[in-house]
Amino acid sequence: MAEQVVAQPNGCRWCGLAQRDHFQRWTPAAGWHGWTPPTQEQIKQRMKGRRTWRGQSASLVIIDEAMNWPPSEGPTT
DSSP, rough: OOOOOOTTTTTTTTTOGGGGGGGSSEETTEEEOOOOOOOOHHHHHHHHHHHTTTOOOHHHHOOSSSSOOOOOOOOOO
């Protein structure tokens, strides 16, 4: 059975590998490169991808907007 690889959310911008395991790598997009931090958008997309791969809905986990909850009226007696 083939193992599916999912990029680490904080992995390299170009190849997705974790910083501690990276050293020098080669990719068609970046050529030989050292570990480069991912963009915020890459982190977000990788996290959503991992949740989808695990069978969870990313929309249920990530809240992009602040919620304006109504004030509670306190306990009723």
